[in-house]
Amino acid sequence: GNPDFVVLPQVLWNHPFANVHFLGSNWHWEVSQCECRGEIIQFIGWSFPTEYVMTNPVSTLAGGHTNPNYLRIGLLHTDVDRPESRYAPVSLLDLQNANLDIWILGHIHKPSEYAGSKIIRYSGSPQALSAKETGSHGVLLLTVDSSRTVDIKEIIFSNCRFERMNVDISSV
Numbered sequence: 001g002n003p004d005f006v007v008l009p010q011v012l013w014n015h016p017f018a019n020v021h022f023l024g025s026n027w028h029w030e031v032s033q034c035e036c037r038g039e040i041i042q043f044i045g046w047s048f049p050t051e052y053v054m055t056n057p058v059s060t061l062a063g064g065h066t067n068p069n070y071l072r073i074g075l076l077h078t079d080v081d082r083p084e085s086r087y088a089p090v091s092l093l094d095l096q097n098a099n100l101d102i103w104i105l106g107h108i109h110k111p112s113e114y115a116g117s118k119i120i121r122y123s124g125s126p127q128a129l130s131a132k133e134t135g136s137h138g139v140l141l142l143t144v145d146s147s148r149t150v151d152i153k154e155i156i157f158s159n160c161r162f163e164r165m166n167v168d169i170s171s172v
Helices: 007-014 092-097
Strands: 030-036 039-046 071-077 102-106 112-114 119-122 138-144 150-156
Touching (some): 119 150
Parallel strands (some): 039 071
Antiparallel strands (some): 030 039
């Protein structure tokens, strides 16, 4: 994402991890395939090359990047439906029309999802970072079966939670 454009590539290039892949450097979409028990899932990602990106990266996502015979999960740090954003603004319609099956998004720290025929979700930050970010925080676990049916479970583990509430103190 936007705060990681320098640090994350350096960490991964200097300390590679077998199951961690830096996707989409240098303004290019990249595909990484994962095979488990004979099933293949494609992860398609694009990473921030600079701190701010004023253009829509989905506009450069060509159909030839992926194989439609496999589940295709897009990973993107973005601002949805905020065309004035400095953080890779995309429209919800662009995500819905892209030739991918699922979008897991970053940038917005509060978990959220969009209604529609395609799974499009902000995972949120794993840890609640400020009082503006109410509700539970954790990670998303996606389980895929052989028919490409996806079950999404939120695993909550933030050690704090912010909520807004009214407390009647008129009697004290």
